[in-house]
Amino acid sequence: MQTSLLWLKQDLRLDDNPALQAGLKSERLLPLYVIDPRTLSLGPMGTRRQGVHRTRLLLESLSALDDALRQRGSRLLVLQGEPERVIAQLVERLGVQEVLTHAEIAPEERALQRRVRDALGVVPLRECPGNGLLREAELPCPPEDLPHVFTRFRELCERRSRVFQPHAAPSALPALPDAALDLLQPLPTLAQLGLSEPSKVPASAFPFSGGEAAAQARLRDYLWNSQGVRQYKDTRNGLVGTEYSTKFSPWLANGCLSARRVVAExxxxxxxxxxxxxxxxxxxxxxxxxxxxxxxxRHGSALFKAGGLKGAARTPRNLDERFQHWCAGRTGMPFVDANMRELAATGFMSNRGRQVVASYLVHDLQQDWRHGAAWFEEHLLDYDPASNWGNWAYLAGVGNDPRQNRVFNVLRQAYQYDADARYVSLWMPELHTLPAHLRHTPFLLPARQLEAMRYPRLEQIPETWRPYLPVV
Known part of the structure; x- marks a missing residue:
């Protein structure tokens, strides 16, 4: 009798899950998720690989997945420990003949996969496609020949239209191995994982729950009910509320939503x-x-190095108190601070906000971009190694971009995308006593007034901001 173990990671769904589809051929199938404590501890950059917001979303997603599995005659086993040890022990204890999982693309995740494979010995570890859009056979050329610039990549991909046909969720699943029933246990709480419970924030742009059902509901609403997708290009640079963008990214990142399902819909x-x-x-x-x-x-670990894909030698290497001020939302530039406070409070930030704060950290504060990327890695609900580090390298001028310096004029951005200071007002209560037209520029006020507001003073005003300064 074929007994398989389904090692779930960033694929927490039943719909269009290639590894799950492969497991349907087994007589017995054990779905497993391993919470690795190493992701919750501080790393070499002083940040966690996974913080409280993403862990909260993860636990909600695991609970939802277990409910969906129960409805199909199965269950989800969640264990804590190092996957290479946990999985090898389970395989031996349950007599598993094959371990199924999705393929990884990031260096550390690939290294973990190799350690698991080595620990399994003669038991095969079968890797199925991950949650990408185009499989290797569907690319316009071999991966090593892909263009370095997105515009050219897009042109090649759009030369022929593709029809995506994702696999629907199965109506029933193979039974669990009998001995696995004794291993089932309740999900850990955030407190048991050493994390505090995040506060509920009414202003959150992502008030949604984790799990496949919530992801599918949002997909239906955005494409079919509200049809917000038909205004997406006009609203995508918004800052406030749930409807300015799709909000698919957190569910795509942890695999509650299939990228191919989104395109099919x-x-x-x-x-x-x-x-x-x-x-x-x-x-x-x-x-x-x-x-x-x-x-x-294609580039692997090069993406995570200071010089990025270009091996640039002149990128900033500084890391001083200005980085801590940036993290805390206390730089003295309200538009930057508002975005950083939203991230810390909710785990989410708009696409426009991400570009602005990244540019400010690297080009205005002259800080090491990798530490900004690591801060995002800990705090973002929708953290994904390729998109996060790729976008940071892009903004720092060391990624796939023919332009060396992608510098944003932060004050101009503030007035362009938050003209009435609504966004800044939402996250910066200390500025509420100011007239709206001064909430982007409190650094123009007398020092005593700023001290009374308990807001830091911006010591140096860039010359490029001068044309956008109001008359006080």
Whole structure:
């Protein structure tokens, strides 16, 4: 009798899950998730690989997955420990003949996969496609020949249209191995994992729950009920609320939502309602996600080095109190501080905000971009190694970009995307006593007034900001 173990990681769904589909051929199948304590401890950059917000979303997603498995005659086993040890012990104890999982693309995750394979000995570890959009056979050329610039990658990918046909969730699953029933246990709490419970924040742009059902509900709403997708290109640079962007990214990152399912539904929407600039732009954004994934496959550990893909020698290496001020949302530049406070409080930040704060850290504060990327890694709900580190390298001028310096004028950005200071007002209560037209520039106020507000003073005003300063 074939007994298989399904090692789940960033694929916490039943819909369009290649590893799960492969497991349907087994007589017995044990779905397993291993919480690795190493991801919750401080790393060499002083940050965790996974912080409280993503862990909260993870636990919700695991609970939802267990419910869905129960409905199909199975269960989810969640254990804590180092996967290479936990999985090898389970395989021996339960007589497992094969371990199924999805393929990894990041260096540390690949190294872990190799350690698990080595620990299994003669028991095979079978790797199935991960949650990308284009499989290797569907690329316009071999991965090593892919263009370094996104525009060219996009042109090649769009030369022929593709129809995505994701596999629906199975209606039933193989039974668990009998001996696995005694191993089932309740999910750990955040406190048991050494993390505090995050506060509920009414202003959160991502108030949604973890899990496949929540992800599918959002997909249906955005593409079919509200049809927010039809205005996506116009609203995607918004800052406040749930509807300015798709909000798919946290579920894509932990695998509650299949990227191929999103595109299949998008194509179905376009066939019924027509294609417009906004529906096409969502496709472009999903291509960006795949572009970063294949960049990581191609370049590996180079993406995580100070010089990035270009081996640039002049990128800032500083790390001083200005970095701590940036993390805490206390730089003295309200638009930057508001975004950083939203991230710390909720685990989410708009795409526009991410570009602005990254540019400010690297180009205005002259700090090491890798520490900014590591801070995002700990705090973002939708952290994904390829997109996070790829975007940071891109903004730092060491990624796949023909331009060396992608510098944002932060004050101009503030007035362009938060003209009425609504966003800043939402996250910066100490500025509420100021007139709206001064909430982006409190550094122009007398020092005593700033001290009374308990807000730090920006010591140096860049010359490029001068044309955008109000008359006080």
């Amino acid at each position: 998008l194509q179905r929407h376009e066939s019924q309602y027509g294609r417009n600039d906004s529906t096409h732009w969502l496709w472009v954004e999903l291509l960006w996600r795949d572009f970063f994934r294949w960049t990581l496959v």
